[in-house]
Amino acid sequence: MAPDPSELDHLVDGIRERSEKAFSDLHRAVANGLMAHAFGMLRDRQAAEDAVQQAFLELAKTAPSFRGDGRALRSWLYRAVRFNCLDEVRRRKRRPEVPTETLPEYEAHGTGIDMNLDPDLEDALRELTELQRNIIILKHVLEFTGDEIADILNTNRAAVYASAARAERKLKKLLGRVRSHDHAASVWVEGRL
Amino acid sequence: MKMDDRQLTTRLRSAYGVDMDDAAQRDQIATIASVLTTLPPESPVASTMLERWRTKIVALIAAVSLASPVAVAVAAEGTVPGDVLYPVKQVTEDFRSVFDPTISARHRIQEAEQMHESGHPSTEVDAVLTDADNAIDDIGDPVELRSQWAETRDRIMMSDEHENTPYTTSDDVPDSRYESEHDVVQPSGGLSDNATQPTDRYPMDDPAPHEFSTDESSHTDTGTEHDPTPTPVAPVDGGAAPQEDPASDPDWNQDGTTGSNTESDNMSPESSHDATTDQSSDWTTDRTDHDWGN
Numbered sequence: 001m002a003p004d005p006s007e008l009d010h011l012v013d014g015i016r017e018r019s020e021k022a023f024s025d026l027h028r029a030v031a032n033g034l035m036a037h038a039f040g041m042l043r044d045r046q047a048a049e050d051a052v053q054q055a056f057l058e059l060a061k062t063a064p065s066f067r068g069d070g071r072a073l074r075s076w077l078y079r080a081v082r083f084n085c086l087d088e089v090r091r092r093k094r095r096p097e098v099p100t101e102t103l104p105e106y107e108a109h110g111t112g113i114d115m116n117l118d119p120d121l122e123d124a125l126r127e128l129t130e131l132q133r134n135i136i137i138l139k140h141v142l143e144f145t146g147d148e149i150a151d152i153l154n155t156n157r158a159a160v161y162a163s164a165a166r167a168e169r170k171l172k173k174l175l176g177r178v179r180s181h182d183h184a185a186s187v188w189v190e191g192r193l
Numbered sequence: 194m195k196m197d198d199r200q201l202t203t204r205l206r207s208a209y210g211v212d213m214d215d216a217a218q219r220d221q222i223a224t225i226a227s228v229l230t231t232l233p234p235e236s237p238v239a240s241t242m243l244e245r246w247r248t249k250i251v252a253l254i255a256a257v258s259l260a261s262p263v264a265v266a267v268a269a270e271g272t273v274p275g276d277v278l279y280p281v282k283q284v285t286e287d288f289r290s291v292f293d294p295t296i297s298a299r300h301r302i303q304e305a306e307q308m309h310e311s312g313h314p315s316t317e318v319d320a321v322l323t324d325a326d327n328a329i330d331d332i333g334d335p336v337e338l339r340s341q342w343a344e345t346r347d348r349i350m351m352s353d354e355h356e357n358t359p360y361t362t363s364d365d366v367p368d369s370r371y372e373s374e375h376d377v378v379q380p381s382g383g384l385s386d387n388a389t390q391p392t393d394r395y396p397m398d399d400p401a402p403h404e405f406s407t408d409e410s411s412h413t414d415t416g417t418e419h420d421p422t423p424t425p426v427a428p429v430d431g432g433a434a435p436q437e438d439p440a441s442d443p444d445w446n447q448d449g450t451t452g453s454n455t456e457s458d459n460m461s462p463e464s465s466h467d468a469t470t471d472q473s474s475d476w477t478t479d480r481t482d483h484d485w486g487n
Contacts, residue, residue, distance in 0.1 A: 031213045036212075053225075175204070
């Protein structure tokens with residue numbers, strides 16, 4: 001899902017020169033991955049899109065001083081999106097609770113929590129730390145390597161592997177327990193019939 | 194039932210593998226393009242130059258950071274006690290003494306010479322000489338360093354500026370009065386080479402201005418060498434003695450006579466007469482060679 005970073009190498013010079021075409025090509029190449037990354041943190045499509053947009057605008061401002069290759073550029077964008085998402089999470093915590101009656105009806109791709117989420121998976125992911133959730137999404141959804149994840153999260157590869165292993169073990173345990181419970185329930189129902 | 198990696202990945206992708214809508218993507222690209230047109234143009238060359246300068250500045254700071262301690266240590270090499278950088282010298286000396294145990298002793302000797310030449314008080318110079326002495330003792334009293342120390346000590350002690358003589362007895366120290374331009378009275382009754390003619394102060398018609406006592410009672414033949422301290426007495430004709438008031442001179446007794454072991458004790462009237470008439474006596478040279486030389 002994530003593009004090969006070497007494909008972005010030829011865009012770096014254009015990005016430094018603030019070329020409109022370079023920015024357009026870069027957006028088409030990485031926007032979906034950034035969107036998934038942001039959505040994994042916010043579970044909100046609109047908020048995720050805003051986080052991605054904000055990251056590109058920040059890149060436009062600082063592009064001339066950017067140093068590095070295509071991989072560094074991609075890691076820079078993922079880090080920017082992550083920090084924007086963390087800011088959004090903090091804003092949500094400060095924001096006062098709104099009574100349910102006043103909320104507008106959910107839309108398929110509108111504001112608010114996306115209704116297509118897997119509730120069991122959501123419950124299991126909630127048991128993980130924020131860092132573990134990031135690693136799980138980057139590894140399984142965006143197919144990043146351990147080095148790339150370490151680069152994006154500003155940590156080392158060993159820490160990424162350890163966190164990923166712990167998170168996967170926990171997720172499998174939680175999701176397997178749910179599946180066992182569902183299987184037992186279905187057997188019980190079938191027996192009653 | 195336990196879930197495997199593939200099942201976990203499939204479930205995560207189905208829940209979080211979201212793509213951005215084409216419409217949203219177009220909107221974002223348009224927004225970015227509009228922002229790019231508002232930003233001031235910035236040449237990448239400028240950033241490259243900034244980067245190049247930053248590298249140079251960092252290298253300069255690193256070089257200064259590394260060179261400063263070395264420069265301070267080198268500057269501290271020539272310091273003496275009381276200087277600002279002297280503690281630095283002591284610290285480096287501690288490290289260097291691991292490889293060269295004589296470093297402390299050699300430094301103290303050099304410091305004593307420097308302090309003496311720069312006019313430090315003799316008490317401070319003497320203290321450094323004492324330190325040098327102790328340092329030489331600490332490393333086993335090597336002959337070479339000991340002789341160097343002795344030469345330095347003698348050079349300092351024999352100079353005009355030095356006042357105290359902690360390493361020699363008062364008898365061994367030259368009296369500066371004998372080296373002054375006037376009133377240099379040799380025990381033999383002669384004048385030193387640099388003295389002016391006696392007629393300047395004592396006219397020729399003033400008989401025997403520098404006659405020494407010939408009183409047998411003051412003779413105490415100790416068998417020692419001549420003492421430079423003269424024993425002036427009143428002139429035969431009762432004229433005033435050419436020396437200063439004996440009471441004000443610590444080398445003189447209150448009664449105007451000297452103690453034992455004076456030059457006059459060993460002088461006969463004949464020798465006094467000879468010395469008085471022979472002003473080119475080489476007594477000073479002999480005396481110096483014998484007692485003060487080392």
